[in-house]
Amino acid sequence: MARKDHAHPRARHWLIWLALLLALGAVVATIGWYKLFREVPQHFDDVEAYYRYGSIGTEPEEGLPYWVWRVLPEVFPQHLPEDAEDAGYAALGVAWEQGEPTPVGFSLKTLGFPRIGINCAACHTATYRTSADGERRIVPAGPQQTFDPQAYLRFLGEAAADPDFTADTLLAAIREETELSWLDRLLYRFLIIPRTRDGLLEQAEQFRWTEERPRWGPGRIDPFNPVKFHPDLLALDPAEDDTIGNSDIMPLWALDEQEGYALHWDGLNDAITEVVLSGAIGDGARPDSLPVEALGELEAYLRELAPPPYPFDTRDDQMAARGKVLFEETCAGCHGPEGARTGTVIPQSEVGTDRHRLAMWTAEAAERYNAYAEAYPWDFDAFVKTDGYVAKPLTGIWLRAPYLHNGSVPTVEDLLRPAEERPVVFHRGYDVYHPDRLGFIHEGEAAERHGFRYDTRQPGNGNAGHEYGTELPAQDRDALVEYLKTL
Template sequence: MAFRHHTNSKQSRRWLGWLALLLALGAALAAFGWYQLFREEPQHFDSVEAYYRYGSIGTESEEGLPYWVWRVLPGLFPQHLPGEGEDEGYAALGIVWEEGEPTPVGFSLKTIGFPRIGINCAACHTATYRTAADGERRIVPTGPHQTFDPQAYLRFLGDAAADPDFTADTLLAAIQEETELSWLDRLLYRFLIIPRTRDGLREQAERFAWTEERPRWGPGRIDPFNPVKFHPDLLALDPAEDDTIGNSDIMALWAMDAQEGHALHWDGLNDSLTEVVLSGAIGDGARPDSLPVEALEELAAYLRHQRPPPYPFLDTLDRQMASRGEVLFEETCAGCHGPDGARTGTVIPQAEVGTDRHRLAMWTAEAAERYNAYAEEYPWDFDAFVKTDGYVAKPLTGLWLRAPYLHNGSVPTIEDLLRPTEQRPEVFYRGYDVYHPARLGFIHTGEAAKRYGFRYDTREPGNGNAGHEYGTELPAEDRDALVEYLKTL
């Protein structure tokens, strides 16, 4: 009996040893897997403006793409890029890439296990302009992006992932031309990262299939809330998809200190800049537990004090005419758009302003209620979302760089906006960033605009250019004087 007990003890110790070894190996594999796939390395920036351009807003873990896969896609699948212009790669989608940077403006590069790329606020809210076709492209943080086409970007990613050549062999060969992966990284990319990326992009394309049944967004526009409403894993703001069209011009985010207490967004659905910034990050793909709340608070402070550049043709300004225009502005426009206007920053009923109402139908009372209930479990909260019945009368800071005009970007210039609806362009091209020095808007007709721009048809649902006929009754010389003054704002 003693011998048997001794033998059982030895066997027990042996099994315990094997169990301990297996547990240690399991822990080591888990730690290794965490390090290779999930470890998070902090980003470092010298300024809040650099963070605005390239910093993470928390989108990389769920909606981000493996950087090296993303990097090689345009070269591998150029047939899926849009346009007939001379721009190649991601530039064909209107994306702006500064020389020497690893990512375009508005795209963050962050290591979460492996390098990942995600979108941030600057992807849509960074303006560009040129004073001549051969002139330098100027980049203006917090301005409205005129050239980036978010819908075309999503389509490109989906089409690339659906291409038969989206394989580990093809992508790894292209990646090896860009960087040297270790043998272990090559295994991870071949058997895990690339297949998961392909599946994820295909799933994303299916989630955005509803956009194919509605008018195109085009460059400088986006449907800001339907993508969140219809996303099954985000807010699920509505139980089922509807047929609403939310196509909206991208807004300027500068000088937000002048809008403290104002109704924000085109329809005034919230008056809290903090909530707008946080909900914007969620709309771009961040999750509540991935939001860098403190960094986004610094970003909101940056938006309050950022200012647009002056009109680039001020040396041609007719000062006498502009002075006359200032008087007309005070008489005609200041009540709704002046710094101290009684209605500045308030919601003007759609029945009064008369502009396209599709954007209003997109945002529902149920959506506002669910947004406000979304963050109750977190230290930050939403409680300022509301449903409105009109559009906000905005202050006109940096008006020259906010073309095209109205909430859906349906009027190409201020000169056109000061004409009755029937005299405004029915069809024009938007997305060409060469500025017209006289008309207060970008060049939107002619061969260059057609080649580089997007054909905007005001007869399509959501694209209507009617309404806001304030000032249209002025004599031609008064309209010209008013345009001259508006160049100075």
């Protein structure tokens, strides 16, 4: 005999409703994951394209909604540099290739929705022109001269603090660029835009300490104070630290020739892999978002990448040959490939250059960084505290202007003069190259209009020290400059 189902009809109804609610919850969760967290892999034809536009893991924590980011300069042009002649993000000095959705050094990746993040190329990509009306040439892994990271951060913070940073205003601007679905419009209105505003205001507060110190300016950054003061990284207190780490951006090319050398300006690490990984963390990645395998491929690319040759045909080969002899006699011990001191830390008391950068990096910061990723297989253990600056090999020296660790000397010609004869004030950030002086044009109307006024009398900007070669006769200095063009 069949058994009767004695379940109460009301109970069966509750079970049906519960099943429906669970199914609805699953649908909502799936949609939420798809629209907010789904990760779409990037694809590039080669490693150079990845270097320029690939993700280094900054999007989950520091990434901005692409369409919000895209329209900010149009909605808030008043918060861009007042004296800039270029419009949009170009006013901040970014290198933007025609047809690309982002500038070089900015990755576009979908994590639920399209997000934009910074990568290494934002700072480590050089540009130069051989004349004011010449083509702007982009050099991967070279030191940026035009991008002003601090001005970029300030623009984002000031835009977020503007009363017009509202869903109505931004969605109207986005509508001019792309058509969002009705669901995306709801997400942007009630979640993405409000959260973006809060995040940018929080970021601006985290960088408030920079307002009390000299401006970075284009082509420079304080590389480790932001890491020290970030609440999720080393978490030191900026209120108890008035150090100035303002530093010229370094090239990343030819890393293989620096194997075993002290790295960074002050030699705070000598492991290339750790420098690559910590650079990504400094840009906003976190240990669990680092694409370690992809960064390994990037490291291999940078190890072999060579800088471009000096682009002018005005070099005097006979004078350069004499300059090579002078280089071997006066410079090669610290800067030649076989130099006994090449790649080593030269005490600041000897080299005499501005010591503010050295005060910025502390033994406590090194200890905390070494302990930062202990739970991960790649880990850090090579961070140290030093009291000097590294004697670097001079590969591609022509494109590394301005010179010294803080970018305080505009040309090699000036660097070979005693400190009291070097420019006290000049303009940096104009990428038209001077064919003879081994440096960018830094004076005159065009440099003033396009550049940033650099005053060597400000703290951290001193141009004293490194007076090696300054005692040479003028003709020998000229010969040395000619030879350096060949490196």
